[in-house]
Amino acid sequence: MAGHHFHRPELDGYIGILVSAWLLYLGFDHGREAIVPLLGKAPSKDMIQRIRETARSVDGIEDVHEIIIHDYGSMYLISAHVEIPEKFGSATMHEIAERCEGKLRKTYGGEVVCHTDPLLEKTPEVQAVEAQFKKIVEQSPRITAYHDFRVIAESPRRIIIVADIDVAEEVPEAEFEAIASDLESQVKATIQNIAYSQFYVTPKFSY
Ligand SMILES: [Zn+2]
Known part of the structure; x- marks a missing residue:
């Protein structure tokens, strides 16, 4: 086509190489965008801080640690350990953890797991x-x-x-x-x- 038009058949080959290179580049670029978050990119400190504050604002939660944000590009999966006094008993502790999950889910979307860590009374x-x-x-x-x-x-x-x-x-x-x-x-x-x-x-x- 192009080769025929310019009477230079070798142009077909060059254009083919250029198009292939362009497609390779596009593939690499899109792939990188999709894969980097899955490989574990450090989340923003600001978001971690906001998650910490949101979880701490739930009644019964004294502190939060091991916050992990799994960023799947189109959605988040957040997990966090919430520290709850053991004296509340397991049913209430579970309820508090669910309240925390609900609050975080509402704020950030996606899925949330709040793992309960009991705070023991210290002699x-x-x-x-x-x-x-x-x-x-x-x-x-x-x-x-x-x-x-x-x-x-x-x-x-x-x-x-x-x-x-x-x-x-x-x-x-x-x-x-x-x-x-x-x-x-x-x-x-x-x-x-x-x-x-x-x-x-x-x-x-x-x-
Ligand atoms: Zn823990």
Whole structure:
């Protein structure tokens, strides 16, 4: 066609290559837009903050952690751990979590899951252990926060500590295990009567 018009048959080939290159580029560009959010792009700090405030505004919720926004391009799936005092009992705790889901769903659309974390009443003994644990965490430059702190005591001389820890954003995943086991050794060396402790580093892109 073009080749025939200009009496240069090789133009057909060149135009074919140009069109193919253009189609390849379009495919790549659209593909990248669709795939990047699925691969885990960091959500905006502003949106995380707004979700935190919305969840905290629900009666009965003391705090929120591990907020994850799964961005599917056309919709969000938000998950969050909400901290609710255990004394409310499981039926009420569930109701509070559902209220939180409803409020977030109404604000952001998509689907929402509010996972319930019970806040246990802390005896003076547990408070004393937590104060020591907090000090260790504060002296660990790569650990930014902790939550779901529990003291499980088989007997006064065998204390078990469990908690989730957040690490600084720049810490690579490959170091998570070492950070958790370092903390375990420090806890064992510092706090008396520890049988063992166990720490879970919250995943990347959770806030
Ligand atoms: Zn949690």
